[in-house]
Amino acid sequence: MPLKIAPATQSKFTKLGIHTPFDLVLHLPLRYEDETRITRIADLKPGESAQVEGEIIHSEVMYRPRRSLVCQLQDDSGILYLRFLNFYPSQQKQLAVGKRIRALGEPRMGFFGDEMVHPKCRVAGESVPLKQALTPVYPTTAGLPQATLTKHIHAALNELPLDDTLPQKILQRLHLPEFAASVRLLHQPPPDIDEDALLERAHPAWMRIKFDELLAQQLSMRVHYRERSRRVAPGLAAHNRLTDALLQDLPFALTGAQKKVWHEISTDLARPHPMQRLLQGDVGSGKTVVAALAALQAIENGYQVAFMAPTEILAEQHYLKLRDWLVPLGITPVWLSGSLKKKDKTAAAERIAQGDTMLAIGTHALFQNSVEFHKLGLVIVDEQHKFGVQQRLALRGKGAEPHQLMMSATPIPRTLAMSYYADLDVSVIDELPPGRTPIVTKLVSDARREEVFERVRAACLEGRQAYWVCPLIDESEALQLQTALETFATLTQIFPDLRIGLAHGKLSSTEKAETMAAFKAGELQLLVATTVIEVGVDVPNASLMVIDHAERMGLAQLHQLRGRVGRGAAESLCVLLFQQPLSELARARLKIIFENTDGFEIAQQDLRLRGPGELLGARQSGVPMLRFADLAEDDKLLDKARDIADEMLRDFPQEAQAHLQRWMANEPDYLRT
Numbered sequence: 201m202p203l204k205i206a207p208a209t210q211s212k213f214t215k216l217g218i219h220t221p222f223d224l225v226l227h228l229p230l231r232y233e234d235e236t237r238i239t240r241i242a243d244l245k246p247g248e249s250a251q252v253e254g255e256i257i258h259s260e261v262m263y264r265p266r267r268s269l270v271c272q273l274q275d276d277s278g279i280l281y282l283r284f285l286n287f288y289p290s291q292q293k294q295l296a297v298g299k300r301i302r303a304l305g306e307p308r309m310g311f312f313g314d315e316m317v318h319p320k321c322r323v324a325g326e327s328v329p330l331k332q333a334l335t336p337v338y339p340t341t342a343g344l345p346q347a348t349l350t351k352h353i354h355a356a357l358n359e360l361p362l363d364d365t366l367p368q369k370i371l372q373r374l375h376l377p378e379f380a381a382s383v384r385l386l387h388q389p390p391p392d393i394d395e396d397a398l399l400e401r402a403h404p405a406w407m408r409i410k411f412d413e414l415l416a417q418q419l420s421m422r423v424h425y426r427e428r429s430r431r432v433a434p435g436l437a438a439h440n441r442l443t444d445a446l447l448q449d450l451p452f453a454l455t456g457a458q459k460k461v462w463h464e465i466s467t468d469l470a471r472p473h474p475m476q477r478l479l480q481g482d483v484g485s486g487k488t489v490v491a492a493l494a495a496l497q498a499i500e501n502g503y504q505v506a507f508m509a510p511t512e513i514l515a516e517q518h519y520l521k522l523r524d525w526l527v528p529l530g531i532t533p534v535w536l537s538g539s540l541k542k543k544d545k546t547a548a549a550e551r552i553a554q555g556d557t558m559l560a561i562g563t564h565a566l567f568q569n570s571v572e573f574h575k576l577g578l579v580i581v582d583e584q585h586k587f588g589v590q591q592r593l594a595l596r597g598k599g600a601e602p603h604q605l606m607m608s609a610t611p612i613p614r615t616l617a618m619s620y621y622a623d624l625d626v627s628v629i630d631e632l633p634p635g636r637t638p639i640v641t642k643l644v645s646d647a648r649r650e651e652v653f654e655r656v657r658a659a660c661l662e663g664r665q666a667y668w669v670c671p672l673i674d675e676s677e678a679l680q681l682q683t684a685l686e687t688f689a690t691l692t693q694i695f696p697d698l699r700i701g702l703a704h705g706k707l708s709s710t711e712k713a714e715t716m717a718a719f720k721a722g723e724l725q726l727l728v729a730t731t732v733i734e735v736g737v738d739v740p741n742a743s744l745m746v747i748d749h750a751e752r753m754g755l756a757q758l759h760q761l762r763g764r765v766g767r768g769a770a771e772s773l774c775v776l777l778f779q780q781p782l783s784e785l786a787r788a789r790l791k792i793i794f795e796n797t798d799g800f801e802i803a804q805q806d807l808r809l810r811g812p813g814e815l816l817g818a819r820q821s822g823v824p825m826l827r828f829a830d831l832a833e834d835d836k837l838l839d840k841a842r843d844i845a846d847e848m849l850r851d852f853p854q855e856a857q858a859h860l861q862r863w864m865a866n867e868p869d870y871l872r873t
């Protein structure tokens with residue numbers, strides 16, 4: 201850094217993510233304090249932060265309702281109580297009777313009358329002029345005072361070139377202010393500024409910053425996308441030999457939506473550039489068969505396919521299903537998962553390496569270093585959102601480039617998809633196969649558990665099948681397992697007349713497979729399970745689902761779980777058992793899941809409820825989060841950023857480069873050009 205910064209300060213900066221002087225420019229205030237004027241005590245409005253000035257006329261330590269320093273501040277319009285729960289003797293001295301004080305805080309109706317709790321106080325007087333600008337309050341960390349931060353930020357603002365990276369022409373069209381003026385305004389807002397707009401980040405200066413951030417993101421994604429179309433992959437032409445044979449054998453016809461996405465994928469595979477396509481479709485929309493068709497098109501061309509799923513149960517289910525579909529066509533898939541015995545794993549890896557098998561199905565074990573493909577042409581990743589972006593990138597980095605088909609049943613709101621998957625092509629299955637009866641959802645308080653037991657028994661005795669999903673225990677797999685075992689024991693006791701199975705993450709893969717097979721075959725009537733069945737499990741005859749302690753689960757998870765039923769013609773019921781009292785968030789979630797069945801709508805509402813970071817699990821997966829823009833609010837700005845990104849790459853490549861440089865200098869490699 202060219203600016204002089206003490207090493208101790210430097211380490212604090214690092215904590216705040218400030219690595220370059222320019223990062224200081226973008227270290228924008230969280231909020232502002234208005235010390236530019238004095239409000240009369242009589243004019244204070246509850247909840248509206250203001251600064252008052254007056255004389256301390258009373259000061260005393262009180263012990264009720266709890267120990268606190270309570271002062272009375274008087275101006276010519278009235279009296280205000282100042283209350284401090286923690287205070288130092290020095291403060292007591294500062295606030296002694298007779299002192300003239302300026303106090304800044306949020307007034308409210310208090311125990312004694314109008315009061316401010318913990319106002320910011322300073323001694324007033326002729327020699328202390330009012331501030332000329334709103335005072336920014338910066339995000340900071342322990343030991344780094346606001347004043348130090350402010351000093352360095354001002355230095356950066358003065359010394360760095362803050363040239364605009366957007367062409368004038370575009371700025372004018374978008375009615376956005378210049379970059380330099382915007383950051384200066386946000387760091388040092390003039391006294392007459394529209395304060396609400398500033399605080400709500402709706403001021404044009406904020407819009408400019410948010411736009412720049414979104415633009416940088418769109419630019420980097422576009423650059424990445426273009427770069428891919430220069431890379432080489434095997435062209436896998438549609439010969440329609442195996443694919444047509446599978447279509448002939450299927451007991452159903454593809455839906456219109458399946459046909460549409462299959463056409464998109466088939467066309468992409470035939471191109472000599474790596475496909476990176478996300479296949480989105482709500483739970484139960486029939487993505488697996490589309491994946492099978494894609495696999496066959498690769499195999500028709502003599503290329504191998506790797507089909508990966510996030511859990512053993514799901515991978516195994518795919519293995520069994522594809523085996524049923526493909527063995528009649530002369531293709532025998534190989535199964536590979538982490539829990540295979542070493543000997544079997546080696547044997548599977550051998551067959552893959554020799555090219556003895558054209559299709560390998562399994563968990564992420566498929567991509568461990570010991571597995572070398574003979575001639576890999578296509579990678580299919582099911583429930584891609586469970587893997588996260590870094591794994592996506594890791595796959596990309598392996599050897600000669602295969603095509604990639606990623607599938608996800610977690611519908612992603614449009615803004616998120618544009619932001620996080622803008623470097624992918626997207627196909628959407630927006631229709632469910634015919635003959636599905638809508639799922640009825642019921643919210644039932646835990647107090648009525650007995651009734652739910654009765655319902656489960658009745659359904660099973662009628663020949664239907666049911667899931668009982670055990671409560672989620674945060675952060676403890678051991679407890680989770682224990683709860684599953686207990687639930688299983690309890691239910692076995694209550695229903696001596698039912699055949700009950702148990703599925704959880706700690707079973708061996710053989711045990712898991714046996715249990716799932718027995719449930720699928722109808723030998724088990726009730727399956728007690730942990731959330732391992734959350735993704736992908738497909739047993740059409742199961743039509744009742746009970747989710748225990750539903751209030752602990754997230755919306756996407758509830759939607760996925762509920763999607764395990766409603767797959768056959770029978771009317772399905774999903775009972776969400778919840779425990780009182782509900783937190784506000786839990787209540788909001790249950791209301792959404794109760795009122796909506798459409799995954800996209802649920803995802804959109806989830807975004808509003810939780811924000812994008814949690815929705816995507818992005819923090820863990822390494823996606824850089826947006827700092828300023830808000831994907832739930834700024835969708836219009838995002839639309840503009842996307843359009844301008846294309847225009848800049850076309851007409852203003854130098855500016856585009858400069859913009860990326862400015863905003864992405866600290867980002868991981870893959871977002872850079």
Ligand code: ADP
Pocket residue numbers: 452453454455458481482483484485486487488489609633634736738740767
């Ligand atoms: P998901 O998209 O959730 O992965 P699946 O691929 O598991 O859904 O399909 C759900 C169920 O619908 C499966 O039993 C599958 O065989 C069936 N299915 C898929 N496509 C059709 C169709 N076009 N018509 C009828 N049933 C279908």
Ligand code: MG
Pocket residue numbers: 487488582609736
């Ligand atoms: Mg699936």
